[in-house]
Amino acid sequence: MKKAKVIIIRTAGTNCDYELKTAFELCGANVDRVHINELISNKNKILSYDVLAVPGGFSYGDDIASGKILSNEIKNKLGDNVKKFALSGKPIIGICNGFQVLVKMGLLPKPKDFEQISTLSYNDSNKFECRWVYLKTEKINGNTSCLWTRNLPDVISLPVAHGEGKFVADKKILNEIEKNNQVVFRYCDKSGNKTEYPQDPNGSLNAIAGICNDKGNVFGLMPHPERYVYALQHPAREGFDGFYGWGKQIFQNAIDYLED
Amino acid sequence: MIFEIEIKTKKGFVDPQGKHTSSDIASIGIKDISSVEYIAVYRLDGNINRKDAEFIGKELLSDKITEDFAVKEYEDLKKKKIEKNSIEVWFKHGVTDTVSESVVKAIKDLGIKEDVIVKTGKKYRLTGKNIDENKLRKIATGLLANTLIQEYLIK
Numbered sequence: 001m002k003k004a005k006v007i008i009i010r011t012a013g014t015n016c017d018y019e020l021k022t023a024f025e026l027c028g029a030n031v032d033r034v035h036i037n038e039l040i041s042n043k044n045k046i047l048s049y050d051v052l053a054v055p056g057g058f059s060y061g062d063d064i065a066s067g068k069i070l071s072n073e074i075k076n077k078l079g080d081n082v083k084k085f086a087l088s089g090k091p092i093i094g095i096c097n098g099f100q101v102l103v104k105m106g107l108l109p110k111p112k113d114f115e116q117i118s119t120l121s122y123n124d125s126n127k128f129e130c131r132w133v134y135l136k137t138e139k140i141n142g143n144t145s146c147l148w149t150r151n152l153p154d155v156i157s158l159p160v161a162h163g164e165g166k167f168v169a170d171k172k173i174l175n176e177i178e179k180n181n182q183v184v185f186r187y188c189d190k191s192g193n194k195t196e197y198p199q200d201p202n203g204s205l206n207a208i209a210g211i212c213n214d215k216g217n218v219f220g221l222m223p224h225p226e227r228y229v230y231a232l233q234h235p236a237r238e239g240f241d242g243f244y245g246w247g248k249q250i251f252q253n254a255i256d257y258l259e260d
Numbered sequence: 261m262i263f264e265i266e267i268k269t270k271k272g273f274v275d276p277q278g279k280h281t282s283s284d285i286a287s288i289g290i291k292d293i294s295s296v297e298y299i300a301v302y303r304l305d306g307n308i309n310r311k312d313a314e315f316i317g318k319e320l321l322s323d324k325i326t327e328d329f330a331v332k333e334y335e336d337l338k339k340k341k342i343e344k345n346s347i348e349v350w351f352k353h354g355v356t357d358t359v360s361e362s363v364v365k366a367i368k369d370l371g372i373k374e375d376v377i378v379k380t381g382k383k384y385r386l387t388g389k390n391i392d393e394n395k396l397r398k399i400a401t402g403l404l405a406n407t408l409i410q411e412y413l414i415k
Contacts (some may be wrong), residue, residue, distance in 0.1 A: 063362035065323060072320055073369045104323075119325040126276035168273070168325055 007049040014077040016056035023226040030259040054098030066164040067100030082138040086111035099220035118169035124203030136188040146212040158223035165222040167204040171173040185210035263313040293388040306376035348413040350381040
């Protein structure tokens with residue numbers, strides 16, 4: 001069977017691209033880390049891939065605001081093809097800085113409109129927050145609306161590391177996201193109940209840690225699943241099949257979806 | 261023409277930098293400052309018009325959800341008036357301003373072809389009792405500006 005082709009967009013300040021490549025490769029994908037300038041000089045290149053990933057890091061030094069300059073660059077230079085990619089139903093993931101990029105260019109939560117309607121603002125603590133947190137996997141009758149979060153337990157833990165991760169949107173948009181089941185992960189305690197700082201690291205509205213579009217193929221989250229692909233990476237060595245971390249399942253889901 | 265674009269937190273949202281600065285002022289022993297509003301300032305110098313500056317403020321420099329922007333226009337910066345009870349901090353001439361370099365790149369990405377020189381600054385608007393020049397200078401030199409590389413402006 002032909003291997004899924006994954007593209008990881010990198011630029012100045014990207015620093016989680018190698019871990020992300022490793023995570024996808026572990027799931028059987030062919031992965032290319034491609035510099036944004038290369039994509040801009042060959043605008044159709046992006047469409048030859050099956051999965052698009054925007055990794056974590058500090059793109060352009062987080063100047064102006066986290067993810068702002070890269071989102072501006074992608075939207076103005078590659079916007080048509082990125083929107084086309086999203087609307088075609090192919091999987092897209094943005095992790096941490098990548099999530100900030102997707103939200104600030106308007107690819108989340110509504111790729112069809114492609115306008116910024118929500119944001120990731122400064123943590124309530126006004127500090128960089130770096131720790132393992134618990135996440136509740138949102139499900140309806142045991143199923144998730146997002147292709148990336150299938151086959152996960154009700155609560156998983158992942159590491160966070162960010163200074164601007166507070167999800168903010170106005171009441172109308174927030175209600176819409178909730179109604180359409182676009183909230184994928186929420187910060188919680190070990191049992192899946194509502195929690196507060198420091199387990200909720202940033203004070204996000206409705207404790208939102210990750211969202212997807214209404215079709216469930218575009219996914220963004222502040223925590224780092226690529227840092228938990230092996231059980232050994234977990235502080236208590238927890239995982240599944242005695243070897244893997246739950247982060248791996250997230251990438252596996254996208255590859256399995258393409259094979260289906 | 262020179263434009264200064266000021267970015268501040270919208271009403272109803274938390275201004276974490278302002279809040280943080282306010283508690284830092286108290287921690288250096290200066291009382292009577294009840295709140296601080298933080299404003300990021302971008303000075304744009306180039307062959308652009310007000311419409312361009314507003315476009316840059318809206319699309320690039322501010323967050324549409326949590327921030328407001330205001331554009332101020334100067335023919336000559338010498339005529340600029342410093343706001344009462346405020347402190348502005350800017351890099352001294354010749355000091356590398358890395359954020360400005362990113363902003364220059366991002367302005368080009370927006371499709372504006374004209375060359376624009378950018379400087380970044382910070383403005384702190386203070387509220388409280390008995391705010392005078394001495395107090396502002398003490399806050400500026402003790403907390404907000406590294407005077408080796410930055411200059412501060414107070415009224």
